[in-house]
């Protein structure tokens with residue numbers, strides 16, 4: 217079943233989107249801007265978000281008859297990768313996830329109302345995590361949700377609720393929710409917790425689609441996360457290599473020391489491996505069964521690659537100043553927060569063992 221999972225078919229469109237997104241994110245998200253936004257309550261630049269909507273990035277994986285561009289989910293990957301590379305926070309992943317949840321789990325009326333809006337820049341998010349960290353159907357209590365990204369900016373929240381004893385998905389208007397901001401390790405992101413309000417039956421998504429929509433959310437979340445982590449791993453390696461080529465110690469640049477070269481090569485190989493698996497995942501994501509395998513492989517690899525590259529980078533910057541001054545800490549935090557979301561590398565490997573062995 218998995219013999220051809222190694223195939224990577226980056227289309228011309230994806231290559232173009234990648235170039236465009238890398239340039240855009242590089243210009244709009246220099247590290248000075250990333251650091252300035254750490255202090256900002258919203259955490260992202262609304263003008264830049266409006267530009268992304270203008271570029272059509274929000275409608276990529278939404279069908280044309282629902283107001284989108286009607287491209288593939290794979291075409292979202294180069295954009296998420298570029299955002300990860302430039303540590304650019306935005307509600308892109310959360311809005312894309314909500315759109316996919318509505319597309320695969322919403323009623324016709326819900327699709328008609330929300331997909332054109334999300335495609336043109338309305339922010340949305342998903343709220344799945346219980347305070348225990350679980351998100352599976354049978355774990356849902358319908359009481360409190362945590363790790364809800366960009367909730368403050370969202371107009372609508374796709375969340376799991378309990379209704380007549382059944383776990384259902386619902387589209388909850390943001391203004392019915394009282395949110396509390398959470399302190400999370402990745403300071404570029406904004407995360408919130410809320411107590412689920414009383415559910416109006418009109419918010420419910422069709423019961424028979426709940427399970428498939430949740431599977432879709434998990435698949436898309438892991439794909440977008442693999443893209444973010446893979447982009448960040450590449451950037452972390454570049455950042456570290458630049459430093460190794462400029463910092464002088466004991467009469468030479470520190471990159472001349474073998475003890476620093478070898479782990480740097482490992483970090484580079486990890487980041488390149490993650491990129492290959494990411495593009496393989498983009499190629500196979502829509503194939504029944506194989507998509508999940510490819511996405512979990514990409515996520516597991518990217519999480520490990522970024523963690524390793526960022527750990528080495530922090531070590532190599534020893535004697536440089538406080539950790540907070542060193543951009544490597546920003547990348548390390550991205551990896552740590554991601555691991556707390558839809559599973560860390562060990563979790564995905566355990567699932568892969570079930571799927572492959």
Ligand SMILES: Cc1cc2nc3c(=O)[nH]c(=O)nc-3n(C[C@H](O)[C@H](O)[C@H](O)COP(=O)(O)OP(=O)(O)OC[C@H]3O[C@@H](n4cnc5c(N)ncnc54)[C@H](O)[C@@H]3O)c2cc1C
Pocket residue numbers: 465470530531532533534535536537538539540
């Ligand atoms: C390339 C290189 C090679 C070296 N080789 C040797 C060697 O062979 N032998 C030797 O004896 N020494 C060596 N040194 C020097 C040695 O690394 C430092 O003397 C030693 O690391 C100092 O350790 P430290 O824990 O005091 O601080 P650091 O190693 O500078 O700090 C460790 C980490 O903690 C962070 N940190 C420190 N204080 C705080 C704080 N208050 N809050 C938050 N974060 C903080 C730092 O930012 C850093 O990320 C080398 C240094 C370099 C750069």
